[in-house]
Every structure is written in C-alpha cells, then in structure tokens.
Amino acid sequence: MALKITVIGTGYLGATHAAAMAELGFEVLGLDVVPEKIAMLERGETPMYEPGLEELLRRHVAGIEGSSGRLRFTLDWAEAAEFGDIHFVCVNTPQKHGEYACDMSYVDSAVDSLAPHLKRPALVVGKSTVPVGSADRLAARLAELAPAGERAELAWNPEFLREGFAVEDTLHPDRIVIGVRSERAEALLREVYAVPVGEGSPFVVTDFPTAELVKTSANSFLATKISFINAMAEVCEAADGDVAKLAEAIGYDDRIGRKFLRAGIGFGGGCLPKDIRAFMARAGELGADQALTFLREIDSINMRQRGRMVELAREALGGGPFLGKRVAVLGATFKPDSDDVRDSPALNVAGQIHLQGGQVTVYDPKGMDNAARLFPTLAYAPSALEAVRGADVVLHLTEWREFRELDPAVLGEVAASRILLDGRNALDADLWRKSGWTYRAMGRPTA
Incomplete structure (x- = not known):
C-alpha cells in the first residue's frame, strides 16, 4: 500500500515539503493551527514568497482545476493521525526572547498534540532545527503519549x-541525512526519498545526536566563512588592500572554495543568527562551551558589519550627522529571491540611519510589505x-x-549626488564609475 504523508506546520519549510512530497507522488495532508494559513494554501497561495512554490502547490x-489532487490541508489532529503513515514535523524553532537558547515550545506542542491520536504504527520525523538531545527526549515523550506505544517511532x-532555492533543494537535495533507531524507520525514509536517491542524492544514515548536529554544524561553518571574509575586509580597509581580489585569489584553492567569500554587511534571516x-x-x-567560543566572535564580526556600513x-x-540627508536603500530582505526580512542586515542599517535623523527611502522587489510592517517609520518607494x-x-x-x-546613467539623472555604497560587493564598479558615480565597498578603499 502506498505511503501517506502528513506535514505538521505549513510555514516556509512545511509548505515547501508538503508540495514537494505531492510532486514525488505521495498523498499528502498538511496540518496547521492557523485557519487563515490553511485557507490560503487551499487556494494555492503561499504565505511567503519563494520562487516556484506557488506553481508547485x-x-x-x-x-x-487541473491539479493532481494529492495535497490537502486540515486543522484536525485526529484526521492527520488517522491519515498518515509518516508525519513530518516542520514547525518553527525561534530564539527564546532575551536568550540565546532555542524555543522548543512549537515542536513540543506538535508532538503533544499528535501523539495521543496515534493508534497504529507510525513514524514521526522531525525536520525542524533543534538543540542536540531533543530527539531522545521527544522519542520518549512520543512513546509515552501514543496509544500505539513504541510502534509510534521517531526519526x-x-x-x-x-531560501530562494527551497523547491530545488527539496526535490533535488545535495544530501539527505536521517537519524534513526530501527531498520523499519530507515526503510520507510528510503521509500520516501527513493526518487532523489535514485537521481544521485547521497543518503546518510546516523544516530539522533549526529543528525541534530549536522544542521547546526553546517550553518556554523557557513557563518564562519562569511564572517572570515568580512574580518579580512576590515584588515584590507586598514592596509589599503582589495578584499574582492583577495577572495578571488584564495577561492581558487579548492580546499577553501569560492562560495560565500563576498565581503559585505553580513548574514541575517531566520536561520543562521539564531542557529549559531x-x-x-x-x-x-553540555559542558562543551569552550569548543564553540569562536562562534561568539563570528556573531560579533557579523553584527559589527552593520555598524560599519552606517559609518x-x-x-x-x-x-x-545624518540629519536632513536623503539616503536611498536598495534592498530590504536579508537575501535576494525571498520576501523574508527577519534579522535583515539591510533593514537594520536603514533603521539605524533613520534613527540618527536621515531621511531613508527603501525599495525592494519582494520585501516591501514585510519591511513596512517591521519598520513603518521608514519611507518606501515603488521602484x-x-x-x-x-x-x-x-x-x-x-x-x-x-x-x-x-x-x-539613468539613476544618476535623478540622484542629488552620485555616491554609491555597495554593501554586498556585487555591482560592477567600473560600470558605475564610468557613469560618474563614486563607488565604494567594504574592504575596497582604493578599488
């Protein structure tokens, strides 16, 4: 009999996972506790901007009309439990207010709400990013609350x-990692991911703690690489070097690689900062705090970049002072191809300048509504x-x-002064200079 899948939580991760599972041929039921979100998804609309997701839905x-009909949504926990053989938990794990620690309340609530309805063998699969040790605790909780007892397994x-590549990353992942305790759990997840594995996606089987650590380790390494090149930008500023050429040169070393070596105003979003x-x-x-003390400096370098951009x-x-000065800000989201403004360095810089008296006008292709909700006192332009x-x-x-x-040249005709600060080292400096602009970027004082 074909596996049936439920997805608990239909935000960014859950909506993408649910649509992708339907694309892979499974019958899927998405569950959320927010009726408005369910209503949107039932119309084929997404609560966030993600390229290709709405079409997939x-x-x-x-x-x-014309859909496969394989994807439905519900608010009913009992219906989800009865429907699914495999239940993917895709709820949010934000940073606790006023603390560094992860807020596990949404994950705990999902398990507590689902488990009492699990009357037959089922596999509950956590996808959320959680502190190591959480899976052990949740597996015990699941077995305790589920009528099916130990036949309600966790993976x-x-x-x-x-973000911006979520559909591609779900359908064609660069690796699939599963933490399991039984051959049955492994076999079920191999069945779920048979198509991408058949296409060559590596399938890594591990224990619970290692599976939990993989995501936080990957994000920590990525954050380290970004902050490293930003630290080099600071040195280049002091030494009158060019960080773009430095990054190009070290990037040719295949032990280092060229990705994420573009100096700028740093990382943001809903994952990297809170995960590290x-x-x-x-x-x-766990008593291993000395092992990760370097991450404090990574975080510090990253936050420092925002202040450097203001200066x-x-x-x-x-x-x-900024008082009376007009400042145009191109970009509000934390990265392109997304409408996500959570912990956005761009908005943080815009907000700092505004608070210091600058007249700040922001434009972003997709993030305007979210930015205006977060920073209503900034001015927003339609282009x-x-x-x-x-x-x-x-x-x-x-x-x-x-x-x-x-x-x-066109922008130069309407600007009061042709001064451009490239906070992402992504524009063609020569092109802007030829049009009479003063071009400046971090770590490139003489470029």
Whole structure:
C-alpha cells in the first residue's frame, strides 16, 4: 500500500515539503493551527514568497482545476493521525526572547498534540532545527503519549533549504541525512526519498545526536566563512588592500572554495543568527562551551558589519550627522529571491540611519510589505528609480538581480549626488564609475 504523508506546520519549510512530497507522488495532508494559513494554501497561495512554490502547490492542491489532487490541508489532529503513515514535523524553532537558547515550545506542542491520536504504527520525523538531545527526549515523550506505544517511532531528518532555492533543494537535495533507531524507520525514509536517491542524492544514515548536529554544524561553518571574509575586509580597509581580489585569489584553492567569500554587511534571516546562538547555548548546557567560543566572535564580526556600513554612509556624506540627508536603500530582505526580512542586515542599517535623523527611502522587489510592517517609520518607494530620486547617497544592501541590471546613467539623472555604497560587493564598479558615480565597498578603499 502506498505511503501517506502528513506535514505538521505549513510555514516556509512545511509548505515547501508538503508540495514537494505531492510532486514525488505521495498523498499528502498538511496540518496547521492557523485557519487563515490553511485557507490560503487551499487556494494555492503561499504565505511567503519563494520562487516556484506557488506553481508547485497549484499543481497538486485538491480542488484547483487541473491539479493532481494529492495535497490537502486540515486543522484536525485526529484526521492527520488517522491519515498518515509518516508525519513530518516542520514547525518553527525561534530564539527564546532575551536568550540565546532555542524555543522548543512549537515542536513540543506538535508532538503533544499528535501523539495521543496515534493508534497504529507510525513514524514521526522531525525536520525542524533543534538543540542536540531533543530527539531522545521527544522519542520518549512520543512513546509515552501514543496509544500505539513504541510502534509510534521517531526519526530525525534535518532540512537544508536555502531560501530562494527551497523547491530545488527539496526535490533535488545535495544530501539527505536521517537519524534513526530501527531498520523499519530507515526503510520507510528510503521509500520516501527513493526518487532523489535514485537521481544521485547521497543518503546518510546516523544516530539522533549526529543528525541534530549536522544542521547546526553546517550553518556554523557557513557563518564562519562569511564572517572570515568580512574580518579580512576590515584588515584590507586598514592596509589599503582589495578584499574582492583577495577572495578571488584564495577561492581558487579548492580546499577553501569560492562560495560565500563576498565581503559585505553580513548574514541575517531566520536561520543562521539564531542557529549559531542556540548551538552556543546548548554546548554550554553540555559542558562543551569552550569548543564553540569562536562562534561568539563570528556573531560579533557579523553584527559589527552593520555598524560599519552606517559609518561608511556617514563618511560618504562628509562625516557629519545624518540629519536632513536623503539616503536611498536598495534592498530590504536579508537575501535576494525571498520576501523574508527577519534579522535583515539591510533593514537594520536603514533603521539605524533613520534613527540618527536621515531621511531613508527603501525599495525592494519582494520585501516591501514585510519591511513596512517591521519598520513603518521608514519611507518606501515603488521602484529603485523613485528610491534614488533626490538621494545624497545610495546604499546597495541586498543583491537582487534587478539591482545588478540597473542603468547607472539613468539613476544618476535623478540622484542629488552620485555616491554609491555597495554593501554586498556585487555591482560592477567600473560600470558605475564610468557613469560618474563614486563607488565604494567594504574592504575596497582604493578599488
């Protein structure tokens, strides 16, 4: 009999996973506790912007003309438990308010709500990013609460989605990691992922703690690489070097690689910052805090970049106060191809300048509504051209393709001063300079 899958939590991770499972041919039931979110998904609409996701949903959501009908949604825990053979838990694990530690309340609530309805053998699979040791605790809780007892098993299958590439990363993952305690759990997950494994995706089988550590380790390494090149940008500023050329040169070493070696205003979003902080907190609880003390400096370098960008803008305007100065900010999301503004370095910089008296106008291709909800006191423009109109300085803070394709000559006609600060080292410096712009980027004082 064909496996049936439920997905608990239909936010960014859950909606993508549910649609992808339907694409792989499974009957899928998505569950959420927010009726408005379920109503949106039933119309084939997504609560967030993610390239390709809405099209994928509409291909499979029941009730939409021409769809496969393999994907439905519910608010009912009993219905989900009765429907599914495998239950993927895809709920949020934010940072605790006022602490570094991870807030496990959503995961705990999902297990506590589902387990009492599990009356037959089932596999509950955690995908959320959690502190190491959580799976052991949740497995015991599941067996305690489920009428099926130990036949209600737990597995851990961390997600590695990149915002902007989530659909591709789910359907064609660069690796699949599962933490399991039984051959049955492994066999079920091999069946779920048979298509990507058949296409060549590596399938790594491990224990619970290792599976939990893989995601936080990967994010910590990525954060380290980003902060390393930003630290080199600081040295280049002091030594009058060019961090872009430095990154190019070391990137040719295949032990290092070229990815994520572009200096700029640092990382943000809903994953990297909170994940490395939660990792530090958990290491402290385990008595291994010294092993991760370097992550404090990684976090510190990253946050420092935002302040450095504000100071670069002040220097570009003559070194005085921002009061009365018009500042255009291109970008609001923490990265391109997303509408996510959580812990966005771009918005943080815009907000700091605004608080210091600058007249800040922001434009972003997809993040305007979310940005306006978070920072309602900033001004927002309907286009890059309108954001730049009358600006004394232009800050490029999110590397959208649209910004790389801007015509510097056209923008120069409407700007009060042709001064561009490239906070992502992503624009063509020569092209902007040929149009009369003063181009400046971190770590490239003489470039």
